Amino acid sequence: MKKIFCIPLTIFIFYSLAFAKDDILSKIDRRLNPESFESYRKLINIEPDGTKKEFILYTIKKGKDKVASLFLSPKSDQGRSTLRLGENMWLYIPGIAKPLRIASMQSVTGGVFNNSDIMRVDFSVEYTVVSQKKEENYLILDLKAKNDSVAYEKLIMKVKNDLPVQIQCYAGGILIKTITYSKIKDFGNGIVRPAIMETTSPLQKGYKSVIVFARLKPRKLKDSYFTLDFLPKLEDIRK
Amino acid sequence: MKKIILFLSFLILIQTEFAFAQNQDYDFNLDEFEKKSFDCRGYLSLNPKITVDNKEQRLYSAINELQIEPSYKKDWINLKANFSFFAMLYSKEDNDYKFIINNLYQTFGEDFSLSLGKQSLKWGKGYIYNPIAFLDRVKNPLDPESVREGYYLLKLQYIQTPEGDILQNHSFTFVYMPSSYDLNKDFYTKEHSYNNVAFKYYALILDTDIDLIYMQEEKVNKYGIDLSKNLSEELEVHGELSYFNEQNEYLIGFKYAAPYDLTLTTEYYKKQGDNFIYNKLSQKDAFGIIYSTAYVSYQKNLDQNKYQVIFSFKYDFKNGFVVESIATKSSQDKSLGLKTTYYF
Numbered sequence: 001m002k003k004i005f006c007i008p009l010t011i012f013i014f015y016s017l018a019f020a021k022d023d024i025l026s027k028i029d030r031r032l033n034p035e036s037f038e039s040y041r042k043l044i045n046i047e048p049d050g051t052k053k054e055f056i057l058y059t060i061k062k063g064k065d066k067v068a069s070l071f072l073s074p075k076s077d078q079g080r081s082t083l084r085l086g087e088n089m090w091l092y093i094p095g096i097a098k099p100l101r102i103a104s105m106q107s108v109t110g111g112v113f114n115n116s117d118i119m120r121v122d123f124s125v126e127y128t129v130v131s132q133k134k135e136e137n138y139l140i141l142d143l144k145a146k147n148d149s150v151a152y153e154k155l156i157m158k159v160k161n162d163l164p165v166q167i168q169c170y171a172g173g174i175l176i177k178t179i180t181y182s183k184i185k186d187f188g189n190g191i192v193r194p195a196i197m198e199t200t201s202p203l204q205k206g207y208k209s210v211i212v213f214a215r216l217k218p219r220k221l222k223d224s225y226f227t228l229d230f231l232p233k234l235e236d237i238r239k
Numbered sequence: 240m241k242k243i244i245l246f247l248s249f250l251i252l253i254q255t256e257f258a259f260a261q262n263q264d265y266d267f268n269l270d271e272f273e274k275k276s277f278d279c280r281g282y283l284s285l286n287p288k289i290t291v292d293n294k295e296q297r298l299y300s301a302i303n304e305l306q307i308e309p310s311y312k313k314d315w316i317n318l319k320a321n322f323s324f325f326a327m328l329y330s331k332e333d334n335d336y337k338f339i340i341n342n343l344y345q346t347f348g349e350d351f352s353l354s355l356g357k358q359s360l361k362w363g364k365g366y367i368y369n370p371i372a373f374l375d376r377v378k379n380p381l382d383p384e385s386v387r388e389g390y391y392l393l394k395l396q397y398i399q400t401p402e403g404d405i406l407q408n409h410s411f412t413f414v415y416m417p418s419s420y421d422l423n424k425d426f427y428t429k430e431h432s433y434n435n436v437a438f439k440y441y442a443l444i445l446d447t448d449i450d451l452i453y454m455q456e457e458k459v460n461k462y463g464i465d466l467s468k469n470l471s472e473e474l475e476v477h478g479e480l481s482y483f484n485e486q487n488e489y490l491i492g493f494k495y496a497a498p499y500d501l502t503l504t505t506e507y508y509k510k511q512g513d514n515f516i517y518n519k520l521s522q523k524d525a526f527g528i529i530y531s532t533a534y535v536s537y538q539k540n541l542d543q544n545k546y547q548v549i550f551s552f553k554y555d556f557k558n559g560f561v562v563e564s565i566a567t568k569s570s571q572d573k574s575l576g577l578k579t580t581y582y583f
Contacts, residue, residue: 042267047529053557056272072272075559075582078280079308085407088446088469095321095341095387098361101448101467101475103496110500110523110530149472196265207529214267223400224350227408228448229441230398233346235310236317238274 024132024141024162025124029064031162032193036062039216043118045111048206055109057118058238060219065121066226070234081234082108084119085226087149092231099228104151112177112199112209116151123157126150138165152176163193177201187216281307281583288565288576299330306341317346321387341387351397359389360414362439362452363490364467364477367517367538368508370488371463371481373454374416374437376425380538381547381567390423392416409442426456433457459483473497492517500524514541530555545570559583 033039043055056073071080079094082102090099091108102108104116127143127150134140143155152169159165167179178201181194197211224230225237287301303326311318321341328334344356359376363369367383376386393415400408414437418426426435437454452463461483469475478491492506500523508515517538525533531554539546547569555561563578 040267040269040272042265044265045529051557053530053555058272074557075280076282076555076561076580078582085443086446087472088443095359096384097366098363101469101494103473103475105472105498106496106500106502107523210265212265212267214269222350223408224398227398227400227410228443229396229410229412230349233349233352236312236346236349 024139024159025127025129025143026122027162028157028159028164029122029124032164033061033216034189034191034218035064036219036221037216038219038221040214042212042214043109043111043113044210044212045109045113046208046210053110058234060221060225060234060237062221062223062226064125066223067119067121068226068231068234069119070238079235080108081231082115082119083226083228083231084115084121086121086125089115089119090228090231092228094232099231104149112201112204112207113211114151117179117199117209123155127155175202177203185213187213189218191216191218276313277309277311279307279309281305282580283583284578284580286576286578288574290572290574292572297330301326301328303328315347319344319346323387339388342389350399352395354394354396357389357391358394359387360392360394362450362463362465363479364448364450364465365479365490365492365506365508366504366519367506368490368510368515370479370490370508370510371450371452371465373452373456373461373463373481374414374435381549390416390425392423405445407443407445409440412439412441413437414439428457486512513543515539516541525552528554530557 038058038060041057041059043057045053054073055071055077057069058072059067059069061067065084065086067084069082071077081092083090083092083099089102089104091102092099102115105114107114109118123143126146128146130142130144132139132141137160139159141157141159143157145153152171154170156168156170157164158167163184164181166181169176169179177199180198181196182198183195184192185195186192195213199209201207225234284304284306285301286303287299290298290300292298305324306321308321310320320343323339323341325337325339326334327336340357342356342358344354344358346352346354360372360374362372362375367380368378369375374390374392376388379385395413396410398408398410416423416426416435416437417432418424418435419432420427426433435454435456437452440451442449447466447468450463450465452461454461461481463479463481465477465479467475467477473496475494475496477493478489480489481487488509488511490506490508492504495503497503502521504517504519506517508517515538517536519534519536521532521534523532525531531552533552534549536549537546547567550566551563553561553563559582561580561582565576565578567574
């Protein structure tokens with residue numbers, strides 16, 4: 001009889017622990033941004049000699065895995081837009097063609113950031129927590145990709161106060177890049193998060209890519225904004 | 240010609256020095272990017288070229304373009320336009336100057352929208368050719384990205400995003416395009432005007448893009464279908480099929496996106512009875528030079544044994560200037576060009 005009770009109890013405890021672990025990811029996701037929002041970001045690629053190329057992006061996100069971005073600068077890229085729906089990504093170049101499918105590991109901007117870095121969906125969509133441990137004031141999370149289509153198979157995330165401080169991204173067992181979050185800023189509407197993400201890669205020594213958030217606010221967004229037909233019209237919804 | 244190249248080099252250097260002198264911190268002032276009712280952007284492109292034909296005769300040419308793209312949005316007014324002015328200079332022919340209205344249209348609405356005016360639809364998934372682009376101008380196989388001019392038409396579109404995992408979103412498009420001697424002349428035949436209509440249904444089903452098209456042009460019924468899907472993270476496949484006048488045209492292709500921005504595109508297509516193959520291998524940040532793109536493409540008409548190879552190297556100077564050197568070799572001739580574009 002005891003065994004009959006023990007088996008479901010063990011299963012219950014196992015699942016409770018697993019969900020509790022993944023719950024921290026959902027918490028981090030919501031600390032970084034609300035479920036539905038718009039933002040303005042500056043993406044800076046810095047070369048070893050210090051020269052820079054800057055991109056300004058207007059980005060909208062809804063739910064866990066719908067992201068669309070519009071390039072406002074530089075002039076040569078102005079009007080380009082990208083869409084991500086789960087694992088699918090497209091790039092639209094005005095006047096050239098219909099939106100084209102693009103790969104997550106390639107880069108529409110060049111530099112250290114790839115497409116999945118620029119069109120990042122919630123961590124809880126792509127990763128599950130394998131283990132977690134405390135180190136001084138930080139929580140160290142070992143994250144594993146949920147499937148093969150995720151850009152990095154493993155992340156080591158250093159967390160403080162439910163916000164990432166540093167993320168190490170691994171693919172093929174190799175450290176591909178390190179993302180460092182800094183400058184905690186109050187964006188209003190209860191959003192207090194790092195405003196700067198700096199990325200370096202041992203594969204591109206001397207290069208650095210930085211994302212600076214200037215504005216991030218909740219906004220009710222229609223699902224239709226996240227469709228291929230709407231990509232050419234993304235500028236129209238900017239207020 | 241030398242003077243033009245020297246002047247352009249001087250301008251690029253001045254601009255580059257200015258870009259380097261920008262401040263080095265992460266300041267981000269959004270004022271410059273606030274939404275304005277009126278916006279205008281464009282580019283000036285100078286494209287000198289030398290062409291040598293099979294009889295070793297040399298032709299010097301320069302296809303120069305000024306493109307301006309103004310837009311105005313306030314209240315219900317949502318106007319978009321795109322104009323090109325071409326100055327085509329030739330050493331052995333008369334020079335030619337052209338002004339083209341590529342697009343000029345007004346849009347009302349979002350999910351349910353109405354667009355009225357001259358616009359390009361860009362139907363189809365193929366890179367080099369689109370059998371189902373019934374209402375678009377045929378792409379230039381030498382430069383498939385260069386054709387921007389649309390037609391005068393009315394477009395009604397409804398986008399819907401149903402709840403559910405299988406059908407992610409879909410849209411219904413209706414197009415009305417009148418053709419006469421003065422309007423949309425490419426569709427004017429048999430010396431009388433006609434009303435062309437087309438319907439397109441688009442759906443993203445699971446991870447596959449699908450378009451179904453029906454068009455009635457004069458008394459000819461045209462049917463089209465296209466598909467696009469990622470078989471894996473790196474490999475995308477696409478295809479198009481059209482059917483009218485008891486004949487079909489099709490295109491099948493794939494794009495392999497390898498790490499480090501190396502991309503291979505291969506397409507096989509049937510156009511007006513002839514079979515073609517197209518391959519393009521492109522590399523971003525080529526030869527370790529960041530913001531450069533190099534590509535080699537090869538296209539062949541398998542029935543007429545005609546071919547064309549293009550080598551290109553493009554560099555973005557990060558200050559609005561983009562310079563591209565293009566070398567081509569075809570069954571008829573070979574050419575070398577230097578295209579300099581300044582975006583403003």
